Amino acid sequence: GQNIDQPTEMTATEGAIVQINCTYQTSGFNGLFWYQQHAGEAPTFLSYNVLDGLEEKGRFSSFLSRSKGYSYLLLKELQMKDSASYLCAVNLSGGYNKLIFGAGTRLAVHP
Amino acid sequence: GAVVSQHPSWVICKSGTSVKIECRSLDFQATTMFWYRQFPKQSLMLMATSNEGSKATYEQGVEKDKFLINHASLTLSTLTVTSAHPEDSSFYICSARDGSVGTEAFFGQGTRLTVV
Numbered sequence: 181g182q183n184i185d186q187p188t189e190m191t192a193t194e195g196a197i198v199q200i201n202c203t204y205q206t207s208g209f210n211g212l213f214w215y216q217q218h219a220g221e222a223p224t225f226l227s228y229n230v231l232d233g234l235e236e237k238g239r240f241s242s243f244l245s246r247s248k249g250y251s252y253l254l255l256k257e258l259q260m261k262d263s264a265s266y267l268c269a270v271n272l273s274g275g276y277n278k279l280i281f282g283a284g285t286r287l288a289v290h291p
Numbered sequence: 292g293a294v295v296s297q298h299p300s301w302v303i304c305k306s307g308t309s310v311k312i313e314c315r316s317l318d319f320q321a322t323t324m325f326w327y328r329q330f331p332k333q334s335l336m337l338m339a340t341s342n343e344g345s346k347a348t349y350e351q352g353v354e355k356d357k358f359l360i361n362h363a364s365l366t367l368s369t370l371t372v373t374s375a376h377p378e379d380s381s382f383y384i385c386s387a388r389d390g391s392v393g394t395e396a397f398f399g400q401g402t403r404l405t406v407v
Contacts (some may be wrong), residue, residue, distance in 0.1 A: 221400070223335070278340060281337075283334040288316065
């Protein structure tokens with residue numbers, strides 16, 4: 181089966197840095213995505229990693245280690261609007277390139 | 292980025308009736324679309340993969356006779372919840388990709404279904 185694990189909830193302070201971890205065990209791997217989702221809305225794309233290493237995009241960075249089945253999303257200079265759920269998703273190889281999601285991490289940013 | 296439009300945004304229906312949800316890719320052709328279901332405070336659970344011109348591929352545990360999927364064209368997929376029951380109340384969301392591996396999935400706005 182497919183297994184993608186993330187912490188359920190995290191809290192952080194405005195202006196701080198937070199790291200959201202994701203571990204996965206899947207039958208096939210063709211990249212890992214991070215999405216942000218506000219309550220009642222569709223997920224929006226944040227990052228994509230297919231090779232090991234760090235991808236930086238403004239205040240957001242994402243890291244991948246394929247050998248460890250591990251990724252993290254790093255959010256810097258946190259803002260109140262960053263309060264949302266962050267979804268880790270694995271692109272399965274073969275077939276239709278299905279995207280399988282972890283349970284998501286609800287991040288609450290406090291003043 | 293590419294746009295995926297989902298309609299309706301919300302719907303309330305009576306038990307036993309059927310509800311159709313549409314998912315359209317507005318500015319790209321999507322050979323494959325995906326249908327997800329999301330319960331409150333939970334993640335997206337993949338229900339099925341919708342394939343243009345052929346039968347949908349359902350995930351284990353998803354009743355294909357209850358959740359009918361039709362991918363009529365390269366820009367339209369529909370999900371019909373048949374004989375809806377209160378336990379079918381959920382947030383249904385579709386996604387599509389403009390390309391192959393590595394391209395981000397664009398999501399529709401989602402449909403909040405409430406069965407009373």
